[in-house]
Amino acid sequence: MPAISRDDVAHLARLARLELTDDELGHYAEQLDVILGAVQRVSEVAADDVEPMSHPVAISNVFRPDRLIPGLTPEQALSGAPAVEDERFRVPRILDEE
Amino acid sequence: MGGPTVTFEQAVAKYDPVLGLEVHVELNTETKMFCGCPTTFGGAPNSQVCPVCLGLPGSLPVVNADAVASAMRIGLALNCRIAPWSRFARKNYFYPDMPKNYQISQYDEPIAVDGYLDVDVEGETYRIGIERAHMEEDTGKSLHMGGSTGRIHGADYSLVDYNRAGIPLIEIVTKPITGTGDKAPEVARAYVTALRDLLRALQVSDVRMEQGSLRCDANVSLRPSPEAVFGTRTETKNVNSLRSVERAVRYEIERQADVLSAGGVIVQETRHWHEDTGRTTAGRTKEEAEDYRYFPEPDLAPVAASEEWVEQLRATLPEPPAQRRARLQQDWGFTDLEMRDVVNAEAVDLIEQTVAAGASAAGAKKWWLGELARRSNDSGVALADLGIDPDGVARIETLIAQGSLNDKMARQVIDGILAGEGTADEVVASRGLVLVSDDGALTAAVDEAIAANPDVADKVRGGKVAAVGALVGAVMKATRGQADAGRVRELLLEKLGVEG
Numbered sequence: 357m358p359a360i361s362r363d364d365v366a367h368l369a370r371l372a373r374l375e376l377t378d379d380e381l382g383h384y385a386e387q388l389d390v391i392l393g394a395v396q397r398v399s400e401v402a403a404d405d406v407e408p409m410s411h412p413v414a415i416s417n418v419f420r421p422d423r424l425i426p427g428l429t430p431e432q433a434l435s436g437a438p439a440v441e442d443e444r445f446r447v448p449r450i451l452d453e454e
Numbered sequence: 455m456g457g458p459t460v461t462f463e464q465a466v467a468k469y470d471p472v473l474g475l476e477v478h479v480e481l482n483t484e485t486k487m488f489c490g491c492p493t494t495f496g497g498a499p500n501s502q503v504c505p506v507c508l509g510l511p512g513s514l515p516v517v518n519a520d521a522v523a524s525a526m527r528i529g530l531a532l533n534c535r536i537a538p539w540s541r542f543a544r545k546n547y548f549y550p551d552m553p554k555n556y557q558i559s560q561y562d563e564p565i566a567v568d569g570y571l572d573v574d575v576e577g578e579t580y581r582i583g584i585e586r587a588h589m590e591e592d593t594g595k596s597l598h599m600g601g602s603t604g605r606i607h608g609a610d611y612s613l614v615d616y617n618r619a620g621i622p623l624i625e626i627v628t629k630p631i632t633g634t635g636d637k638a639p640e641v642a643r644a645y646v647t648a649l650r651d652l653l654r655a656l657q658v659s660d661v662r663m664e665q666g667s668l669r670c671d672a673n674v675s676l677r678p679s680p681e682a683v684f685g686t687r688t689e690t691k692n693v694n695s696l697r698s699v700e701r702a703v704r705y706e707i708e709r710q711a712d713v714l715s716a717g718g719v720i721v722q723e724t725r726h727w728h729e730d731t732g733r734t735t736a737g738r739t740k741e742e743a744e745d746y747r748y749f750p751e752p753d754l755a756p757v758a759a760s761e762e763w764v765e766q767l768r769a770t771l772p773e774p775p776a777q778r779r780a781r782l783q784q785d786w787g788f789t790d791l792e793m794r795d796v797v798n799a800e801a802v803d804l805i806e807q808t809v810a811a812g813a814s815a816a817g818a819k820k821w822w823l824g825e826l827a828r829r830s831n832d833s834g835v836a837l838a839d840l841g842i843d844p845d846g847v848a849r850i851e852t853l854i855a856q857g858s859l860n861d862k863m864a865r866q867v868i869d870g871i872l873a874g875e876g877t878a879d880e881v882v883a884s885r886g887l888v889l890v891s892d893d894g895a896l897t898a899a900v901d902e903a904i905a906a907n908p909d910v911a912d913k914v915r916g917g918k919v920a921a922v923g924a925l926v927g928a929v930m931k932a933t934r935g936q937a938d939a940g941r942v943r944e945l946l947l948e949k950l951g952v953e954g
Contacts (some may be wrong), residue, residue: 366745367745371546371745371747373548390480390593398808399721400754404775409750410541410750410752410756411750411752411754411755411756412883413755415755416539416755416756416757416758417755417756417757417758418516418517418672418754418755419516419517419518419522419689420490420516420517420518420519421492421519421520422483422484422485422518422519422521424484424485424490425490425491425494425504425508426490426493427490427491427502427503427504427650428503428504428505429487429501430498430500430501433503433508433616434500434716435954436838438610441599441613442499442613443499443500443615444499444597444613444614445500445550445613445614445615446611446612446613446615446652447550447611447614448611448614449609449610449611449612450549450596450598450606450609450612451606451607453611
C-alpha cells in the first residue's frame with residue numbers, strides 16, 4: 357500500500373496550481389512514495405519522548421525590537437513587476453466570469 | 455430579488471440562532487509582524503514595503519517582540535490561558551494580496567486559548583466564550599479595475615498595494631454563542647463593542663472599524679431548537695461597523711429562516727454584507743473543504759512564554775472597561791440610563807478628562823452629550839475629533855460656574871474654538887464675551903423693557919409672574935444675549951414690586 361496515491365498527488369498539484377500530465381502524476385506519485393517512506397523511518401526511530409521539531413535548531417523566542425528598518429522605495433519595490441499601474445502591482449483578473 | 459418574507463420575530467420564534475464571531479484586529483506597533491516596515495495608515499502605495507513583506511526570494515521573517523507581547527496581553531485580558539509553547543504556521547493559498555503565496559499564521563498551537571468576555575445587553579450578562587486568539591499577518595489591499603463598481607466580480611484586472619501586507623494581526627475567535635434567542639443581533643454587537651473597548655483600553659490597536667483596523671466576520675446558523683445539533687452556517691464578511699454587526703446578524707437570521715421555512719437548505723458559504731442595501735449576497739461556495747496545507751513555519755522559532763513573562767504582562771493590564779464604567783458611574787452619580795447615554799456617545803474618556811480638568815460631572819456631561827454631540831451628529835465627526843478638548847470644555851464650565859458666561863455665550867465660545875480661534879479664554883477675549891450681571895449696566899435695559907411693554911408689565915404687577923419672561927427676553931435682546939438672565943429676572947420683579 358503506497359503512502360501517497362495518484363489522487364493525492366493530483367489534489368496537491370491542483371492546490372499548487374501545477375498542471376501535470378497523466379505520466380507525470382504516476383512518476384511523482386512513485387517518487388513521493390519513496391520520500392515519504394524515508395521520512396517514515398525517522399518516526400520509527402523517534403521514541404515518544406522525542407518532541408516533534410518544526411525547526412532544525414532547538415531554539416525559541418527569537419525576536420526583533422519594534423523599530424523601523426528602512427525598506428524599499430516604491431520604484432525599487434515595483435522594479436521587478438511584470439505590470440505596474442498607479443504605483444501598484446497590476447495583476448490579471450482574479451475571479452473568472454461566472 | 456425580494457428580501458426575506460419571514461420577519462425577525464417569526465424567525466427567532468421558530469429557530470434557535472447560533473453565532474460565531476471572528477474579529478481581526480491590527481496591532482498599533484511601529485513596525486510589521488515580521489519585518490521593520492512602518493504600519494502607518496494611508497501612505498503612498500507600496501512605499502512601506504521591503505523584501506520580507508513582498509515575499510522576495512531569500513528574505514527571512516523575524517518576529518516583532520512587541521507584537522507578541524500585545525497578543526499575550528489581549529489573551530490575558532480575555533481571560534485566556536497563554537500557551538507555554540506556541541508556533542507559527544504557513545497557511546498556503548494563491549491570492550495576489552498575499553505575495554508569498556502563504557500567510558504566516560498560527561494553526562494548532564495558538565498563543566492564547568480558552569477565555570471569555572462578559573457582555574451586557576439590556577441588563578442581562580452574556581458570557582461569550584473565547585476559543586482562541588492567534589497571531590498572523592495582514593494581507594495587501596487590492597483595487598479591482600474595469601467592470602462595474604470596483605467589485606472583484608466582473609473586474610478586468612486588479613492593482614495591489616502591499617503597505618498593509620505583514621501588519622500584525624490578532625484573530626480572536628469565539629466559541630459557538632448559544633442561548634441568545636431574539637437578542638442574538640444585540641449580543642453580537644455588544645460583544646464587538648466590548649472587545650473594541652477592551653482593545654482600546656489595552657492600547658494595542660487604533661480599533662477603527664472604518665479604517666479596517668478592527669474587522670468582524672459573523673458566522674450564523676439556525677437550528678429548530680436549543681437541543682438540536684447546529685445547523686449549517688454561513689460566514690458574513692465585510693461587516694465594518696458596530697451597527698452593521700447587529701444588522702448583518704439580524705438579516706442572516708431572517709434570510710436563513712426564510713430558506714428553511716420554505717423547505718430549502720442552507721449552503722455553507724461566504725456571504726458579503728452590503729451596507730447600502732442592508733443585505734448579504736452569496737460569495738464563494740465552499741464546495742471543496744478548504745485545504746490550506748498548514749504546516750509549521752520553518753523560518754521562525756517557536757514562542758515560549760515563560761510564567762514569569764506572562765505574569766509581567768498580566769501586571770500591565772488596565773482596569774477592565776466594564777469595571778471602570780461602574781466605578782465612574784458611581785463617582786459621577788449618574789443613573790444607569792445616563793451612563794448608557796454616555797457610553798453610547800463614546801464620551802466616557804472625554805467626560806473623565808473634563809472632570810479631571812476641573813469640571814463637575816454633570817457639567818461635563820451636559821456639554822459633551824448636548825451641544826457637542828449635536829455638532830458631532832451634524833458634521834459626522836466623532837466627538838473626540840471635533841476640535842475641542844476636555845480642557846476647553848472644563849474651562850467653559852468653570853467660566854459659567856464663576857458667572858462670567860451664560861449658556862448662550864458658552865456656545866459662542868465653542869463656535870470660536872471649533873473655528874480655530876484659540877483657547878476658551880482667547881475666544882472670550884477676542885469676541886468680547888462678557889456676561890453683564892452688573893446691576894448698574896442692567897438697570898437701564900430693565901427700565902427700557904418695562905417702558906416699552908406696559909401691558910406686559912401690568913400683567914406681571916397683577917400677579918401673572920410667568921409673563922415676566924417676555925420682559926426678560928427683551929432685556930436679553932437689548933444686551934445681545936450677554937446678560938445674566940437670572941439676575942435680569944430678579945431685577946425686573948423687584949422693579950415691578952412682585953415676589954419672585
